[in-house]
Amino acid sequence: MLAYIIRRLFYAIPILIGVNLLTFALFFMVNTPDQMARVQLGDKYVDPQAIEAWKSQRGYDKPLFLNDREGSEGLLTDTIFFDKSIRLFALDFGKSDEGRSISADIYQRMWPSLAVALPTFVIGLAVNIALALFVVMFRASLFDTAAMVACVVLMSISGVFYVFAGQYLFAKLWNLVPISGYLAGLDAAKFLILPVIIGVIGGIGSGTRLYRTLFLEEAGKDYVRTARAKGVPELTVLFRHILPNGLIPILTSVVVVIPSLFMGSLLVESFFGIPGLGSYTLDAIQAQDFAIVRSMVFLGSLLYIVGLILTDISYTLVDPRVRLS
C-alpha cells in the first residue's frame, strides 16, 4: 500500500513537468517577457531599462527552455522554465508579477472557496443519492418514468438560468439573502445559502440519473436474486444489498474531485462575487499575471493527481475485493 502510494507520487512528477511545459509553451507562444513587462509597467513608463530591470528582478531575463549561451552545464537548468518550475515542486509559489505573495493569497482565498464548494459537494451528493434510491424503489413504474423525464429537463436547463432565477427569486423578489458578495466569519452564511442551493439544484438532474443507473445495474445482479431467494424483503434488499454495492462506484468516482474543492468554482464565484481561488484565477488570467496562472495550474494538477491516488485508496477502503499492488 505504502509502496503503491510512493510509486504513484513518482508517476506524478513527469505529469507535473508536462503540465508546466504546456503552461509555459501556451503562455510564451504569444507573449514575450518584454510584452509582459510592458503590460505590468503600463504603457507610460516603458523604456528599455525599466523593462530589463523588471525582467531581471523577476527572473525573466533568461532564455525560455534551452540555454545555449552557458555551454552544456546550464543548458536546461539556467532557464526561465527550470527556474520557475523547480520552485513549484517545493510548493514555493513565489510572488505574483504584481509583487504579492501568492502563497499568502492562496491561503487567504481558499477559505471562501471551501465554504461554498464543500457544502455544495456534500449536500449535492446526499440529495442525489437519496433521490436516486427513492426512484429505484419505484423502478419500472410511472413515477420512475416521470422522474427520469424531470431529470432530463433539469439537465437541459442552462446553469446560468438557475443563477438568474435564484438571484431573482431569493434576493430580489423575496429579499431573503443578498444577491452577491461575501463577509468573513459567521456572517458568511447568508451569502453562502444561495450559491449552495443553486449548485445543488444544478447538479440534481445529471446526478440522480447517473446514480439511478448505477443502482439499477446492481439491482440486476445475481446476488440480489440470492437475497430474494433467502426471503429478504424488498426494502431490505434495497438498503442492505443494493445500496452498499452501488455506493462503491459512486463514492470512488467522486473522490477525485475532493482535493480540487480547494480550488473553488470559477463560475459560482464569479456569479456571486465570492473572493475565492476561482475568481482569483479568473482575475489573474484577465490581468495576464503569469506567475499566478502558472501556480494555479500547477496546484490544480497536483490536487487532481492527489485525487486520483485518493480514488485508488478509497477503493481499498470500501471494496473488499480491491487490494493495491
Added chain:
Amino acid sequence: MADFKLTILWSDWLIYLLVVTLAIFFINLARDAVTRKRWRKVFVSPLGSASFLVIVFYVAIALLDSVHFRLPLQQLEGSDTVHYSQEVNSLLDLTLQDLRGNDEKTYSEPFAIYSFAKENRTLDSGQVVRDFPRLEHAGSHLPTGKPASADIFERTMHALVVGALLTLALWLLIWVLRWGLGLSSGQGLQASAWLPWKSILLTLGALVLVSTWVMQLGGYYHILGTNKVGQDVLFQAIKAVRTGVLIGTLATLLTLPLAVGLGIAAGYFKGWVDDLVQYVYTTLSSIPGILLIAASVLLIDVYIETHPEQFQLTAERADFQFLALCFILGMTSWTGLCRLLRAETLKVSQLDYVQAARAFGVSNGRIIGKHILPNVTHIVLIALVLDFSGFVLAEAILSYIGVGVDPSMASWGNMINEARAELSREPVVWWSVAAAFSMMFVLVLAANLFADKVRDAFDPRTVG
C-alpha cells in the same frame, strides 16, 4: 438580380465537410445489419424520432446560415471595379429579411408598438412632452385607431390557416412518398410502418406552424421585442442557432481523430505506445479544464491583436476565434473519449475474432480497420451525442464570463451576457435572456432525449 460574391468561412467549410461525412457515414451504416437494427431501435421510439426532427430543424437553420456571401456596393459612376460590402450575409439573412431590416432605436417589449424608453417629443402644437414614442417599424402598417391586439389576432389566425394548409400538403407528400416507396418494394404501406408516424407527423406539423407564424408576423411586429440597440431579439436568437449547433458538433469532431487514433493505438499496441498515450491524456486532463479554456481563449485574443493582417473581415476574425474555441473545448474533452476507447480496444483485441484474424496473419492495420474500429464506433457515437448538449450549455457559461465567442457573433451566451445589465433595470428587460434560454433549452432537451435513445440502443450494457 444583383450579383454577389460567395464568402466561405472556415467554419462553413467544416460544416459542409461535416454534412458530407455524415451522409457517407449513414450510407455505410445502412449496409451493416447490426447497426441498422440499432438505429431502428432509436427511431422506433416516438421521442427518438421527434427529438431527431427538432435537431434536424436546428441543423437546417445552421446550414442556411452557413452559405455566406457579400453583396456589391453601389457602383461609382464611371468605375468598372465592383466593391463588395464588408458585411457578410447568409441565406438565412435573406430568408428572414423581414425580421432583420426593421431595427428600432432601443429596447421594446414583445409585440409592442411603443418604445420601452421615454423620449422627448414635440407635438404639432409645439409643446414638448416626454412619452413612449411609436416604434419606427413595428406596427407601422396599422391604420390609426386600430388596436394592435386585434391585428395580431387576425394575422395569427391567417398564419395558422396557411400553416395548417402547408402541414396538410406536407403530410400528403409524405404519404405519397411512403406509398410510392412501398409500392416499389412490394410491401405497400407496411414497408415503413415501424416508424412512429403519428409523432413524426405531429412534430413536423408543429414545426411548420411555428415557422409560418414567425414568418407571417415577423415583418409587422417584433415577436420577442428588441434589444438595446433596437435589433429584433428573435432574429438574434435564430442567428445564434448556427453558433450553438456548430460548437456542439465541432468541439468533438475537431479532436475526434486524436481521440480515436491515440485511444485505439494505446489499446491495441500496448507497451510503450500505451504508456505514452496514457501520459499525454493524464497530463492534459489534470489541468483544470476551465483554466485551460480561459487561458487559451485569452491567448487567441492576443494572437488576433498582433496579427491583424490575417483577418480582413470582422466575420473572419470572429470565425477564427470561434474555431479556436471549439478546438480548445475539444481539447479538454477528448481525453475522456480516448480513455474509453483505449479500454474498449483492450477488451475487443482480446476477443476471439481478433485472435483468429491474427492467426490468419491479417496485418495490424487491417485488424484495426476491419475488426476494432467498427466494434468501438458505438462509443464514439455515444460520446458525440452526449457531449453535444454539454458544449451548447458550456458556450453560454463561457461567453458569460467573457471567454466565449466573439461579441460580434450572434450567440446565446452573448445574449445572456447582456442580460447582466438588463435584469437589473427597472422594469426588468426579460425578453432577450428568455429568448436565448428557451431557444437553447429546446435544442439541448432534444439533444439530451436523442442521446438517451442512442445510448439505450448502442450501449452494450443496456442492449439485451
Added chain:
Amino acid sequence: MALLHVFNLTIELPASTGPDASPARSLVKGIGFDIDAGEILALVGESGSGKSLTALALLRLLPDALAITAGSVRLGDNELFSFSESEMNRVRGFRAAMIFQEPQSALNPVKTLEQQVGEVLTLHKKLRGQARRQAVLGLLEEVGIPDARQRLDWYPHQLSGGQKQRVMIAMALACEPDLLIADEPTTALDVTIQKQILELLNQLRRARGLAVLLITHDMGVVAEMADRVAVMRHGDILEYRPCQEFFAAPQHDYSQQLIHSLPKRQFRPHITEPQPLLEVDNLKVWFPQRQGILQRVAGYTKAVDGVSFSIHKGETLALVGESGSGKSTVGRAILALEAATEGRVSFDGQAISELDQKAFLPYRKRIQVIFQDPFSSMNPRMTIREILAEGMRSLGLAETSGQRKSRQEEKLSQLLVRVGLAAEHLDRYPHEFSGGQRQRIAIARAIAVEPELIICDEPTSALDVSIRGQVMELLLELQREMGLSYLFITHDLSIIPHLAHRVAVMKNGVLVEQGLCDQVMNQPQDPYTQALLAAAPVIQALG
C-alpha cells in the same frame, strides 16, 4: 402426499405493445411434477428449454418481464401462488431454499460470510450476536469449509469457486428447509470440485430428508444423482420417469438423443507415422509479476512450465486439464499469439517458435485454430462471406479478378456445404445463426486455407449436448477426408476416447501424464489423472 406438487405451471412473456409488438409467448407450457421428501428429481434440458424459469417460478422469483399465467405450486399444505409477497418471504430461505449456477456472482461481494449466512438466520430464526455466529460456524463446518472459524470474516472473493458454492449451500440449508432447488449447481465448476459438491448434496439429502429439485443439462450428473427424471424441451416435459427406467429404456426420441449424445468408450487405433508434424519441446510461457516502488520483476506466473509433446499427421492429441492449468496458453504459444519464454516448437521439421511475424506467415496457412465461444469468435459486423474470405485473402489464397472470382465464390459455397450449411448463408451475419451453426462456420473458416494442423480450443464446451456430438462428428469426418491433425484442448474427459488417439494431462503448467488413450484412461498412472477420471460422472446404467 408429495412434499412439492407442481401442477399446470405456465409462464408467459406477455405480449408487447408499441412498434416492436409481438404476441404473448409461452415459455413454460403447463407442466407438472411431484417431489417427495428425501427424493432428488432431476429436471433435464438444454439451454432455452425453460428449466431454470421453472425453478425461479416455484419461489416466485421470475424477472418482472415474465408472468406466471396459470398453475399451482403446493409446498406441504400451502398453495404458494395464493400467498402474499410477505408470506412468500417466510417460505423463501425457510421452507424452500435455492442455489444457483454461478457461485462467483451469486454472493454479495461486500458482505462477509458470517453476514451473508447469518442474514437468513436473523430473518427466519431471529438469531443474533454470538448465537448467530456459532450457528453460522456450525453450518460452514457442515458443508466442509476448512478453517471455518477463520473464514467467518472473509469475503466471497477470498474463496475458491467450489468453496463459494459450499457457502451457498450452507446459506440454503441454514433454516433446515424441506425443499432445495439447485439450478445447475456444478456447471461452473471443475470436474473434481463438481464431484465433491454433488457428494455433499447427496449426503445432506440423506441426513436431513431433503427434497431436491436438481436442474442440469448433464446426463452424467443425472445418472449419478437422481431418483426421478423429467426431460424438458421448449417448455414441455417430454418424459417423466424413475431414473433407472429412464436410462434403461428411454421412451421419447429426444431422451434417447440426449443419452446417446454421451460419447461411447470406444478407443481409436493409434497412428503409426515415424515423422511428427508438430513437436513441442520443453515449452515455457512465463508472465512476469511486478512488485514494489520500481515495479521490478519479482517473480513469474508460470502458465506453461516445460511442456513437451508431438503430434503426427492425421493424429489427434487431446490436451486435458482443469481451468487455469495452462492448456489454452500452450495452444496460443504454438500459434505465436503468445511469446514463448523458453523451449522450441517445430513444425514439419522447421523451428517456428523463433520466427518473427513475417517469417511466420507461411505457417499461418498450415496451422489454424478454432475457439471455444462461437459467439465471440466472429466479428459481428462482417458477413459470413467476409469472415471466410478474410484468411484466404491475407494468406494470398484469394482470387479476385474476373473468372477466378466466380471460382472463389464457388469455393466459399462448397466450404459452407461441406460443414453442413447452405450457400445462401454467405450473405448473412453471425448473429443470425445458432451456436452450433456458428461453430460450423468457424470450422469452415479454419479449413478454408487448407491447413494441416488445427488447434481446437474447447470447441464443443459452449454447445448443448445434442449439438456437441454433431460438431465432433464433423471434425472426425474432416480429419479422415483431409488428413488433418488436431490438438484438442479440453476439460471434458468423456469425449476423449471417441475423439483422440493420444492424451496429455496437464496440471499447473506441466504435463503429469501422457500416452495412448486407452492406456491413460484405463490405467492412469498419475494420482491427478486418477482423480480426474474418478470425478467424471458416467452413466452406470449403460456400463
